[in-house]
Amino acid sequence: MPTYSASTRWYREGHCGYHLRKMKSAGRILDMLEIERPGGNMSRPGLPDLVLVQDMHGGSRVSGSLGGGRFAVTSKNGAFYLGAPNFALTSNVDIGHQMRVVAFPLAQWQNMLDEAVDGQFSFELAHVYDGMFESPIIRSALRKLWTLWAEEGGATRLLTRAAGCEILAELCRLGGAPFVPAKGGLAxxxxxxxxxxxxxxxxxxxxxxxxxxxxxxxxxxxxxxxxxxxxVPPRVYLTRLRMEKVCELLEHTDRPITQIAVEVGYSSNQVLSRVFSKQMRMSPSDYRRAVRDPARSYTLR
Missing domain, CATH: 1.10.10 (Arc Repressor Mutant, subunit A)
Structure with a gap:
């Protein structure tokens, strides 16, 4: 059984009328939820997670306090709100709305954050907690994360940690505590x-x-x-390695595609087919037929 963050458990239990539509979790690194709820009071007790909320429609009036002082705004489509860890949030929304939530359990991120800013990290991100904000970088990272989870049939730890690093780096930059840049490549x-x-x-x-x-x-x-x-990022490089191995097995063995999928780390032949088709512009079956039929080898050039 997966272990969910305290915030995920709170939302999942339907407090304040929340209706959980989707939930993704990867190795206790972070949780992602898609939620609908009616207008009204959305206050909740302090929970030990950093919680990022994205409004999926906009147009609602939102007021409250997320850890950086009182605010009252008209929400925008795709805008973000950040809730401070261990802070009893107060929030009111005038109409029903849909939102996506990302919960970062502090125990999974504190050491990495300290190292990223030379031990100077603090969750006192007052400029980010004071209401609505927008970030194309975070929006892009979350869109990519949801898309890849759907395509690859699961929340890989490699993908999740990398996306979380990107999101937290941008939050820290917005809050005035930018990550120390990495210098040079790997030894x-x-x-x-x-x-x-x-x-x-x-x-x-x-x-x-x-x-x-x-x-x-x-x-x-x-x-x-x-x-x-x-x-390229580690996740992209790993996908390339897997595709190279798939091509090798398709060309030189008669193993079923379902077995090949398991050998390269995918949960099913359907997931492998989606990833392979995106990378190679043909299905695994078509690739196998093409490489074994010289008359059709032109399709691989």
Whole structure:
């Protein structure tokens, strides 16, 4: 059974009329929820999570206090609100609305945040807690996260931690405590160890933290240094490795696609087919037929 954040449990139990439509969780790293609720009082007790809320429609009047003082605004489509950890939130909304919620359990993020700002991190992000704000960077990261979760059939720890780092880095920048930039790429020995680990554990839900530990870096700095060295984020590189292995198995073995999916870390042949078709512009079955039929090999050029 997955272990959900305190905030997720609170929303899931339907307090204040919340209706849970979707819920995604990955290894206790963060939780994502899509919720509908009628207008009215949305206050809740203090919970040990940093909670980011996105209004999916806008047009409502929102007032309350999220940890940075009282506010009253007309909400905008796609705008964000950030609730401080361990702060009893007060909020009123005049009409029913739909929202997406991201809960960051502090226990999973505190060490990474401290390392990212040289031990100076604080959740006193008053400028971000004082009501509605907008961020194209966070909006893009969340859209990508929801899309990839749907396409790949699950919330991988690698994807989730990387997206969480990006979101928290932007929140800290907005709050006046920007992350210390990573300098340079991975050392050759670290690159070698990390890539060996990715190849060896291709079928597993390997985490960003495990890769970072191999390179003796914090998750935040590792993700940025990996991209500087390899040109793409760890998640994208891992997908490339999986696609290379799939192509090899399709070409040189008769293993069923369902078995191949498990061997490269996907939960089903349907998930593999979605990812493979997006990357290769053809289905796994079509690829297998093409590479085994010289008359059709032109389709791969």
């Amino acid at each position: 050759p020995w670290a690159e070698r160890l990390v890539l060996d680990l990715m190849h060896t554990r291709l079928s597993e839900d390997i985490s960003l933290d495990e890769l970072a530990t191999e390179a003796r870096l914090s998750s935040y700095h590792f993700a940025r240094m990996f991209k500087q060295t390899l040109g």
